[in-house]
Amino acid sequence: MLVYFSLQISLIVVCTIGGYYLSKNKSSKICFWIIVITFTLIEGLRFGRGIDYNIYAQEWVAIAGFGSKIDKNPIFTLYAMLLYHLDFSYQIFVMSFSFLLIYSGLKFLLRYKEVMMFSLPIFVFLCYSAENLFKWYGAFSFFLLAYCAFKENKYAKSIMFVLLSIGTHAMFMPMILFIIVLYRIDKIILSVWLAFLLFCGLYIIWQNEYMVNLLFIIESFSSFFESYSGYADNAEVWLTGSNRREVVINITTVIKMLMIYMPALYYGRLVIRRKKELLPFYNLLILGFVLYPMMHRIELADRFNQVMIIYICIFLAYSFYGIYVKSIFHISRLTVLFITLSFSVQLYAMFRLYIPENKWYTMFVWDAKGREYIDTSKLFKY
Numbered sequence: 001m002l003v004y005f006s007l008q009i010s011l012i013v014v015c016t017i018g019g020y021y022l023s024k025n026k027s028s029k030i031c032f033w034i035i036v037i038t039f040t041l042i043e044g045l046r047f048g049r050g051i052d053y054n055i056y057a058q059e060w061v062a063i064a065g066f067g068s069k070i071d072k073n074p075i076f077t078l079y080a081m082l083l084y085h086l087d088f089s090y091q092i093f094v095m096s097f098s099f100l101l102i103y104s105g106l107k108f109l110l111r112y113k114e115v116m117m118f119s120l121p122i123f124v125f126l127c128y129s130a131e132n133l134f135k136w137y138g139a140f141s142f143f144l145l146a147y148c149a150f151k152e153n154k155y156a157k158s159i160m161f162v163l164l165s166i167g168t169h170a171m172f173m174p175m176i177l178f179i180i181v182l183y184r185i186d187k188i189i190l191s192v193w194l195a196f197l198l199f200c201g202l203y204i205i206w207q208n209e210y211m212v213n214l215l216f217i218i219e220s221f222s223s224f225f226e227s228y229s230g231y232a233d234n235a236e237v238w239l240t241g242s243n244r245r246e247v248v249i250n251i252t253t254v255i256k257m258l259m260i261y262m263p264a265l266y267y268g269r270l271v272i273r274r275k276k277e278l279l280p281f282y283n284l285l286i287l288g289f290v291l292y293p294m295m296h297r298i299e300l301a302d303r304f305n306q307v308m309i310i311y312i313c314i315f316l317a318y319s320f321y322g323i324y325v326k327s328i329f330h331i332s333r334l335t336v337l338f339i340t341l342s343f344s345v346q347l348y349a350m351f352r353l354y355i356p357e358n359k360w361y362t363m364f365v366w367d368a369k370g371r372e373y374i375d376t377s378k379l380f381k382y
Contacts (some may be wrong), residue, residue: 005363007042012121014038019120030053032106039124043131044095047363048374052133053094057086057373060090072373074327075167076135090372097134097141101127104141105194109147112275114312119317126310131361136303139169143176151277172210188272189283193263195290196258198373203254254293259287259341261312267322268315275318281311 018035022028047052056063063080083093105127109119130137146161166173182189190198267281289310290294295301360374 001359003364007364009154011038011042013120015124016117019109019116019118022110022120023116025113035065035120036099036102040099042096043102044098045091045365046094046131047365048371049154049363050129051362052132052134054375055088056135060084060093063289073165073167073169076138076169089112094134097138098130100141101130101134101137104144108144109152109314111148113280115314115317115321117317118320119313122313122316123310126306126313131304133303134195135169136172138204139165139172140307141165142168143172143179171303179280179284180285185283186279187249188269188279188286190286190290192262192269195265195286196262198290199258199293200254202290206293233300257289257292261285261309263319264287264312267319270317270322271301271315278311278314281314284308285311285315 002347016034018031021031056236059083062079063077064251080093083096102124106120109116109123110121121201127137130333142165146158146165149155149158149161162176165176265286267287272279272282285308291301292305292309295305
């Protein structure tokens with residue numbers, strides 16, 4: 001446990017200091033690769049964290065070695081087969097996804113380098129679930145690279161990364177199409193206060209049992225992708241089974257969410273005036289915030305929601321920067337006090353992500369003791 005916390009704190013320190021130097025254009029290439037290597041090693045050498053990690057470890061030979069079990073995502077399968085036949089281990093496979101995530105994340109955040117001291121550590125915090133969902137975040141990583149290539153007018157390269165994203169996880173395609181639609185909208189789709197009211201309204205409605213009727217929507221959506229019917233099964237468990245009460249978020253979580261997101265949404269409007277290109281991501285963040293009460297804990301929906309709200313790292317970073325560094329926003333002392341309290345709640349919530357509920361979430365490869373994976377079926381029973 002001590003090793004786990006020491007390494008995670010070291011990672012955040014490296015990202016914060018490295019982000020500062022990147023924002024000042026000081027030793028930028030050196031800092032870039034120090035951050036990439038540090039993240040890749042600390043996250044890539046994890047062991048047994050998350051269900052997906054262990055499932056893919058069990059199926060590594062079947063998928064990558066002999067092709068007897070074909071994953072429904074061709075890029076993921078072909079890449080696994082390539083590494084396997086080059087005699088690379090499963091752990092190298094895992095580590096490569098950690099590399100891809102931090103590399104693409106840095107490329108994206110460098111477009112807004114003035115706030116990287118804040119945005120980079122927040123991004124690392126928010127990508128915590130990538131330890132389990134590394135295929136999903138692999139698709140997300142390719143999307144970030146596609147966006148960067150698009151903004152650099154490298155359209156062929158951008159299309160290539162989009163195809164790699166979909167080929168890594170086919171269910172990322174609706175998210176890409178959704179972002180493309182948002183990109184065509186040239187204004188903020190919801191005011192902050194309307195978003196607040198919708199969030200509260202959906203929270204109240206979601207408490208009622210009749211919301212299980214939404215199950216048919218998820219089942220219909222999954223029917224287009226037969227291989228992903230497991231997501232519909234997951235939704236049925238959470239919406240109709242004994243775990244129903246765990247889907248409904250409590251009032252404490254609601255207050256925490258409001259204190260985290262409302263300042264980012266409020267000051268995000270001011271950021272948009274300076275950085276017009278961030279408008280699609282701001283709209284995505286608004287929708288992610290509004291839909292959170294419904295999408296929380298339903299696997300497929302939650303994966304979309306994670307991508308929708310991850311861009312808060314940019315708007316939180318500009319909020320920090322604009323209030324405490326450059327005084328871009330002219331606000332009263334009372335407002336600064338409230339924002340400081342809100343940011344304290346945000347930091348607490350982020351640090352909570354690094355306090356695992358189970359010891360097996362803190363393990364690294366040197367804790368494996370000869371094991372190739374952990375039998376998660378004994379740990380999770382619905």
